[in-house]
Amino acid sequence: MGFSVGIVGLPNVGKSTLFKALTKKEVGIAPFPFTTIDPNVGVVEVPDQKLEKIAEVIRPKKVTPTFIEFIDIAGLVRGAHHGEGLGNQFLAQIRECDAILEVIRAFEKEGIPHVEKGINPARDIEIVKTELIMKDLETVEKALPKLEKEEKTGDKKTIKKLNLLKMLRENLSAQKQVLKMNLGTEDFSLIKEFQLLTAKPILYLLNIRGDDTSQSSFLKETRESFSNINYISLDLKFEEELSEMSEKEKIELGLLSKLDQLIVACYNILDLITFYTVAGGNEVRAWTLEASANILRAAEKVHSDFKEKFIRGEQISWEKLVESSAWTKAREKGWIQTVGKEYVVRNGDVIEFKI
Ligand SMILES: Nc1nc2c(ncn2[C@@H]2O[C@H](COP(=O)(O)OP(=O)(O)OP(=O)(O)O)[C@@H](O)[C@H]2O)c(=O)[nH]1
Ligand SMILES: [Mg+2]
Missing domain, CATH: 3.10.20.30 (Beta-grasp domain)
Structure with missing residues (x-):
């Protein structure tokens, strides 16, 4: 296994549409909120031209790419942390993921309601940010009592961890993501066990209609609010349709998927590299490694x-x-x-x- 990415976002934004386009698995996609309740999990091959070229030279019996696992979960709504919508329990399903992919709706379509009434990517980013932060706050607050008890033993590591968690609680309460707290490597290893969501790198996916160059005003505004975050824009409905076509059809129609770019972008936010083994000529295989x-x-x-x-x-x-x-x-x-x-x-x- 390479690494895993959790897909989050408000309901009806296209999370399962993306999941289907990536994994080609038939999953529930419908124009009403909360279509997904139980998570969908699937693996996707990482497209890799280097691997193909190496295989042409080595001519092995087997060629094995590296994979990304995607997890498509239920939609989040404003106030999920105090029980709105489906609550936030399902966020725990992406605790083990290495990165978060947040789908943001930028397509307008009658008959597919937006739970916040109206398209506004900047607002949606704030909503999801708050819910992820509140989930982390919940995790930290649950962990504190045990550490406070253990503090009496005088164990240095426990005391360090306790102080760190108190600092996290304060910052999370002030709406700051863990990743923005300038923690050192040692701090990160101390809190690793809590698998905090806002400590994970995040890539935003703007689900647009048609081409990125479309000039509607909200897209322009969005691009401004996106200027300091990592994002990629895709038309997920189009990607879903493409994923159902054969290679031949796509070439004939001159249609090109951008999903490969998305996969590469996931790689990049995680600061990963690929190395290869040839197993004495038997198997050419790609592996994912931290840079x-x-x-x-x-x-x-x-x-x-x-x-x-x-x-x-x-x-x-x-x-x-x-x-x-x-x-x-x-x-x-x-x-x-x-x-x-x-x-x-x-x-x-x-x-x-x-x-
Ligand atoms: N026009 C258009 N429709 C889209 C696009 N992406 C998704 N949809 C439609 O929007 C509806 C919701 O899509 P889903 O993929 O089920 O959304 P979701 O985020 O998984 O929703 P929940 O599971 O309810 O949280 C479906 O009817 C999709 O066909 C898009 O890019 N353009
Ligand atoms: Mg869904």
Whole structure:
């Protein structure tokens, strides 16, 4: 598994439409709020041209891409934290996700009511922000009593964690997301177990009608309010229709999906890279890794034993491998490097682990 992304947003904004377009799974999509109650979970292959090129050189029996898991959950409404709509319980379903994808409705359509009456992306962003913050506040407040009891033991880590949670409570109460609190790495590792939602990176998806260049005034305003956040705009209804067509039909009609761009954008907000293994020519496989991780972390991904048993790695960039047209030729040219356990893996590295 690569990583997972939770889809959130108000009801009737197109979350399940997106989920269906991505995963091609038949899920409930309907023009009324709260169509989704139980979460939909699906995995999507990460499109990867480098992987295809490497496979052309290595000609393995098997080619395995990396995957993203998407979780489509129920719609959130204003006041969900004090029980409006379906409440906020289902937000716990995305606790384990690595990132959040928030769908915002920017398409207007009669017969598909917007729960807030009228399209206003900036307002919707604020509503969801508040609900995510309130969910985190709930989590923090639940955790505090236990830590307060344990404080008496004088355990340093407990005291640190307690103070940190108190700081979080204060900031969350003041409507600040965890990600905006400038926490250090140590702080993040102390609160990891709570899987706070606003500590996760967030990508906004503006569900527009037609092309991004359409000039309706709210889109212009929206783009202004979007200027300092990560977003991508897509027409999800169109994407859903495209996902039902064959490759041939799409080419004939000259239609192009932007879902690949969305997947890449998810990768980017998480600061991930891809490396490849060739398993002695048997299987070419893509793996997801945190940027700046060293080769031991990569080894661990490939096999839980590999970290302990690691002796050295053989590394070549995917471009060089493709240029050399065969692993043996790359070796002859001296392009395959031997690297030790300090080596920091780069995006596009092809690695053979020697154990
Ligand atoms: N015109 C248009 N309709 C859309 C678009 N995206 C979604 N819809 C329609 O909007 C309605 C709601 O879409 P869903 O995907 O079910 O929305 P949701 O966010 O999952 O809603 P809940 O599960 O109720 O929270 C459906 O009738 C969709 O066909 C779009 O880009 N354009
Ligand atoms: Mg839905």
